[in-house]
Amino acid sequence: MAPARDSSSLLREAGLRATAARVALLNALCATHKPLKAAELRRSAGRGMDLVTVYRAMDALEKAGLAKRIGVDRTSASWEFAHRAHHHHLVCRGCGELEDVGECAVEGLEKRVLGKSKRFASVSDHSLEFFGTCRDCASAARAA
Amino acid sequence: MAPARDSSSLLREAGLRATAARVALLNALCATHKPLKAAELRRSAGRGMDLVTVYRAMDALEKAGLAKRIGVDRTSASWEFAHRAHHHHLVCRGCGELEDVGECAVEGLEKRVLGKSKRFASVSDHSLEFFGTCRDCASAARAA
DNA sequence: TCCCTATTGCAAATGACTTGCATAAGCATA
DNA sequence: TATGCTTATGCAAGTCATTTGCAATAGGGA
Known part of the structure; x- marks a missing residue:
């Protein structure tokens, strides 16, 4: 791009x-x-x-x-x-490889989270990461 | 506990x-x-x-x-x-203060995320953090 | 209680990132 | 286009969290 x-x-x-x-x-x-x-x-x-x-x-x-x-x-x-656009990430626990995850299912949850907290004054932002294993690391693990 | x-x-x-x-x-x-x-x-x-x-x-x-x-x-x-229990966190951008967020709205999203990826073999886990300002930092900022 | 092995403390190393300072560009203006 | 003030850059050295090497110590099964 x-x-x-x-x-x-x-x-x-x-x-x-x-x-x-x-x-x-x-x-x-x-x-x-x-x-x-x-x-x-x-x-x-x-x-x-x-x-x-x-x-x-x-x-x-x-x-x-x-x-x-x-x-x-x-x-x-x-x-x-x-x-x-707002998006999240898929992260490999093995090699750190990163991939984008297009959708965001968390939008709109921020207000609710803030409402339940006593110590926080505002929530501006969030981050969501999924952890797993990429194909390379998976086959490397299989080979080892 | x-x-x-x-x-x-x-x-x-x-x-x-x-x-x-x-x-x-x-x-x-x-x-x-x-x-x-x-x-x-x-x-x-x-x-x-x-x-x-x-x-x-x-x-x-x-x-x-x-x-x-x-x-x-x-x-x-x-x-x-x-x-x-599985939960997430609320993090202050100012001082790093951490608070638990009880609910998890992301459960079940992992499979969908994995399905859309070509490079990943598995997803085992995720983390969700909300960022904001705690009351202390908010009032400190107001005072400054 | 004894002995083998896992664990600890200390010191030093690593790796990501930051800071100080002198030199080299930007770029607004003449 | 040349000038000059200001911001960026490179280099060297420093910081901070975390890890590693090694000798000394302490679990806990026999």
Whole structure:
């Protein structure tokens, strides 16, 4: 999925400088339909940028609302292009492979959840992940 | 919630040695209704054990099916006693405060999700977290 | 009670991510 | 197009949660 307008314009419209690193990262992000980790982003962006730059740039993209951070596991973060329909993820317990799950059956549950809580003032957001085994890991396990 | 039988028996039945550290951790876990982080567990267990011991013990408890690891965010893991009804969590974006959400509206969705995937062989599990702001953080933000 | 083996503590390593600082681009303006 | 202020970047070093190696210690079955 290429962005509606080129990445530089998107960046500038979001109030960010259209630097080479950010453009490359945003392109990489748009080109993929699954969340990318910092190291994958650097690889996909294809110009030897520092990992630190990836983190800082993604931080900027995130604040500007162009990228969305996915907190699937506790070992490393991933990001995906933000201008996408709300959806969830399927995660492999073996290799960490990620796949999108199109539908969201949880919309509208947030209010109910908040209503039952005494300690919370608001609920803005939710995340739903399904865990399982991808075919590769399943056959690897069978072979072992 | 105290365990049905004392922690030592639970451990031994699970095939683990009932060491002082594991008993203390399991007690701490059962005494709380919310997931505890490694450092909190050490504090709650109340005997100056090494943090490394907490990690190794929780790993053992987890493998034995006595504790459940919660992967809410990417900054630190939490565990809760495993013998509890399936439920989800409400997480404060400000301070990380965690609260249980009793109901699960996602049960039964797993099969449907798996059916739509081409890359996955099985789905065993899911996690659903709601994010928001707890009252403390909300009033702190108002005051600032 | 003894002995073998699992577990613990300590120290050091790892891996993801962040921070400080000097240099190198952006880009608005002249 | 050249200028100059400001924001980004690279590099090196630091932080934080978690893991690993190893020697010392403590369960618990015989």
